[in-house]
Amino acid sequence: MLSMARRPSGANVTHSSAFLYNWDMMLPHLDLYEAILARRSVRRYDRQPLDEATLERVKGIISTPQPLISDNPFHALLYDVPAGADLAKDLGGYGRIVNPPHYVLPYVLGQEHQLEDAGYRAQQIAVRLASLGIGSCFIGAVRREAEIRALYDLPENARIGAFLVFGHPSVAVGGRVTNQLIRLASGASRKLLASDIFFEEDFDNPAPPPDHIAPLIEAARHAPSAVNAQPWRFLWHNGRLHIFVTRHNGRYGRGLQEEYRFHDGGAAMANITLAMEALDLGGHWEMLKEAEPRIPKHPLGLQPMATLVLDEEG
Numbered sequence: 227m228l229s230m231a232r233r234p235s236g237a238n239v240t241h242s243s244a245f246l247y248n249w250d251m252m253l254p255h256l257d258l259y260e261a262i263l264a265r266r267s268v269r270r271y272d273r274q275p276l277d278e279a280t281l282e283r284v285k286g287i288i289s290t291p292q293p294l295i296s297d298n299p300f301h302a303l304l305y306d307v308p309a310g311a312d313l314a315k316d317l318g319g320y321g322r323i324v325n326p327p328h329y330v331l332p333y334v335l336g337q338e339h340q341l342e343d344a345g346y347r348a349q350q351i352a353v354r355l356a357s358l359g360i361g362s363c364f365i366g367a368v369r370r371e372a373e374i375r376a377l378y379d380l381p382e383n384a385r386i387g388a389f390l391v392f393g394h395p396s397v398a399v400g401g402r403v404t405n406q407l408i409r410l411a412s413g414a415s416r417k418l419l420a421s422d423i424f425f426e427e428d429f430d431n432p433a434p435p436p437d438h439i440a441p442l443i444e445a446a447r448h449a450p451s452a453v454n455a456q457p458w459r460f461l462w463h464n465g466r467l468h469i470f471v472t473r474h475n476g477r478y479g480r481g482l483q484e485e486y487r488f489h490d491g492g493a494a495m496a497n498i499t500l501a502m503e504a505l506d507l508g509g510h511w512e513m514l515k516e517a518e519p520r521i522p523k524h525p526l527g528l529q530p531m532a533t534l535v536l537d538e539e540g
């Protein structure tokens with residue numbers, strides 16, 4: 227369900243971009259798979275709001291991400307950012323995000339896997355915006371969820387995970403430099419390699435992904451994560467792809483912020499789902515609970531998250 231709102235308070239941030247993909251070319255429509263790989267956090271924006279027609283398309287995008295858990299109600303509140311506001315500061319994130327004209331507050335209700343679902347749906351939004359040439363950046367909310375619920379008058383059981391700011395990336399030279407510096411500072415140019423995150427049959431066996439899985443793992447490795455923690459690990463076992471997340475991660479640090487692993491694991495799953503759509507592959511996710519007999523053997527430090535069951539090729 228889509229909710230719309232305007233908020234008179236402020237925000238403002240920093241941005242990034244442009245290592246692998248040249249945002250400056252501002253290609254209006256990227257192919258979906260290309261958009262998954264090209265999407266990166268943008269922290270400096272053109273302060274102009276999107277035009278009405280583009281905003282209408284954005285409203286369509288934010289209201290229709292696929293659910294991870296179909297019983298979980300999903301809402302996405304859309305706001306304009308008042309000039310001069312500092313969103314990263316006001317919303318409790320890190321870094322600076324400069325001049326984003328708009329932001330979305332996505333939240334998920336329900337009983338199970340709400341944070342995974344929030345990351346899953348919000349990342350679909352981020353990629354579809356990228357495919358229109360619209361830049362975005364998450365601002366983490368996990369440590370401040372109670373405050374944010376109160377501030378935005380959300381239900382007590384709302385899980386938020388992160389805000390998503392968006393707009394046209396700044397093409398000013400200063401903007402590009404800032405984006406690159408912030409990307410370096412947040413470690414974004416250091417994505418783990420497939421060989422660091424993919425294992426075949428057993429976690430003792432890091433291996434290159436088989437050909438038909440490789441584009442899905444490539445999509446997952448490009449997912450965003452808070453402080454670039456990249457908690458996802460993949461095991462190809464008995465013809466199924468299992469995703470795990472690291473229980474503890476030096477980048478997240480200890481405490482509440484470790485819950486980002488659920489949101490960010492959900493974002494990696496979203497990239498896989500979108501890659502399947504782009505490559506015309508069928509299949510579905512089955513969420514995992516701890517200690518189910520069907521979960522393959524894994525190190526204690528990894529937490530089972532979900533299994534991807536691909537349709538048989540017919």
Ligand SMILES: Cc1cc2nc3c(=O)[nH]c(=O)nc-3n(C[C@H](O)[C@H](O)[C@H](O)COP(=O)(O)O)c2cc1C
Pocket residue numbers: 240242265266267268269314318319320321322323363364365366367387388412413414415448449450451452453454486489490493
């Ligand atoms: C849940 C979440 C919270 C984030 N919070 C912030 C933030 O507060 N400030 C910021 O500048 N970037 C934030 N980011 C962006 C990450 O730093 C970025 O995704 C990561 O460094 C990888 O870079 P990339 O998105 O360009 O691939 C966040 C990302 C996620 C997924």
